[in-house]
Amino acid sequence: MDESGPSGRPDEDGAPSSRAVRIQDVARLADVSTATVSRALASPERVSPEARARVLEAIAKTGYVPNPAARSLRSQKTYMVLVVLPDLSNTFFSKILRGIEERLFEAGYGMIISDLDGSPEKEAHFAAFTAAGRVDGAILLNGHLFGQSRDGEGTPAKTGIPLVALCEAIPSADIPQIEIDNRAAASGMTQHLASLGHRSIAYVSGPPNNILERERFLGYQEGLKASGLPFDPALVLAGDYTIASGMRAGQDLVARSTRPTAVFCTSDEMAIGLMRTLLSAGLRVPEDISVAGFDDIEFAAVAEPALTTIRQPRRELGQTAAAVLVDLLQGRPSPKRIRLETELVLRDSVAPPQNMENAPAKTTRTSAIKPT
Amino acid sequence: MDESGPSGRPDEDGAPSSRAVRIQDVARLADVSTATVSRALASPERVSPEARARVLEAIAKTGYVPNPAARSLRSQKTYMVLVVLPDLSNTFFSKILRGIEERLFEAGYGMIISDLDGSPEKEAHFAAFTAAGRVDGAILLNGHLFGQSRDGEGTPAKTGIPLVALCEAIPSADIPQIEIDNRAAASGMTQHLASLGHRSIAYVSGPPNNILERERFLGYQEGLKASGLPFDPALVLAGDYTIASGMRAGQDLVARSTRPTAVFCTSDEMAIGLMRTLLSAGLRVPEDISVAGFDDIEFAAVAEPALTTIRQPRRELGQTAAAVLVDLLQGRPSPKRIRLETELVLRDSVAPPQNMENAPAKTTRTSAIKPT
């Protein structure tokens, strides 16, 4: 706020005061060549202990940090990893991100994030990044990348850099995939509901064409079959993993004259939105209708009622993906597919069906369905 | 789609198949020098229309993308921005991140994320990034960065690159700050509760030393005073913005013999956790106790009961911060401080106090406090 008069401190042109320390400065100070400095850092075993010590000391004294641009230009490595995801503001992904960041940081890699947001323009972003060699590798959290846009083949591996698919595995691609067994998990939840006595179990889906969704839907159908229940298309409600779509599904249910006794939502967000809508309409959960979710986000445990759901080890998923990618980047072998365990988390939103009043004689119904 | 058999186009000259296109290749193809190619891209008005057209054509033909490392090495610009935040997996931040990413992307900048996670090691990460010139600028979402760690002065501006503080403004620093008026918002909510008839309003705090928290706390006290209510330290509960801490605060309240009629939580997460605990203990919200939050995260609207809270324009906050930083990076003037509006969102978790039984005569009390 005070005037910077003529007697103010001259600072700038007096000397290149804040000019970054270069490798040459270190070399001079340690009385070695730049090559030795570089080697002392990259492969310490290749320089003599004495030289190494002098270099390290000089580095400490000067606060030298290698210029990443120069290093990258020459060595063709960026020590950067691109993470591509469909929606940054989604709780589910952000926890995974954290896991990724942790591991990458440990390994000395930085993380660049690209939120696709479903726009083709953003895919160009991704392409530009990888093509320009701005990153050494990438972790993909969206199954349909380049699916139809690029070469129709659905193979995203054309970038020339190591890739890892996380969660939404790209089916035919030959890149490592880190995932949970969505199908088994969905099947398990469906069977759990059936084992409680539910005969009419609705399903709120994720977005169509989503690979994850397909697996889960398959699991739902499998679970029904394993429990001896028929599949009824009328019980499949369209959703897209968001709270809002859960609420829409809830309104749909509320408007029906005969309702399922249980609803399996393929995301916790949808389950919470759906519960909210049911509650507002005067229905009780789980007395009138049971609701189950998928993911076990933080809010699942504090929902009212607490949500029965499937826990995904999100942080661990992220860590694993990052670890695999780092292995790949450093030339180490890595497994092609890793499946992490999910866990059924039983809380209060699911209970055995209470009132059988709106359930007609089952045998009759089953046979009545046959003539189609 | 047709097979690229032996008679298919032989691609490049055979050997260096996937070698990146260099500026030289473009120059040769366009029959100009590399300087002209560079200029055609950086300052189109400085090359003749014909040359520019030939360059552009050559670029399109070859798919040339400038090598960022080389560009960065020479021009000292990275077109990367660092975003530092305390917790990536927090819903609140991730929505802001999205806003940031949007704007940065539009301006051609990439985003590197660093999740501090409270560890000093990570601050080193930050320092290394900035010092090494790996980014052109940074957006800080945590008020206490370098607070006591670096030079005790609390000024983070020693990095030499443009910075912008978002939300948790660094008090004395001379960097642009994008924020909401936490104090006014907290005061407003407190007064709203008071105007409904609440005389005993508890406050669940954020982490101590958090600048944001201090502002809100000041606002709470201000609101009490403006409403003619005494400040009672016993009504201040310690929290840290997490669901878990909200639940702890809830347990605290449940255990008390005389309870406040309203609770103002400084984050929605805490409010939801607290409501959950109260509900589990058999208390009714808002009949027995009103609960208000702060942030208006997605789940606030679908909480049971729906949460009365303060809406922060999170995406807009992010966008604004990014816009300001980009202005700074490109040498344009930018405002030193931007305050975005908050909004009181009235839902179901707050109502006038119902039972006055545990409220002693107010006049008596006020005068009883005086002799201090």
Next chain:
DNA sequence: TGTCGCCGTGTAATCGATTACATCAGAACT
């Protein structure tokens, strides 16, 4: 004791773009 090899080190080429400086053609002005 002579030769071979290895180890540690230095010199200099290299990565690919940007940009200061030089050059040259043609327009404009006297």
Next chain:
DNA sequence: AGTTCTGATGTAATCGATTACACGGCGACA
């Protein structure tokens, strides 16, 4: 017509690290 100026372009230095190659010194082996 001659001089100057302007605008377009090319040449080559430069950014700062990595690393191929060369070299000297020393131990090992015959």
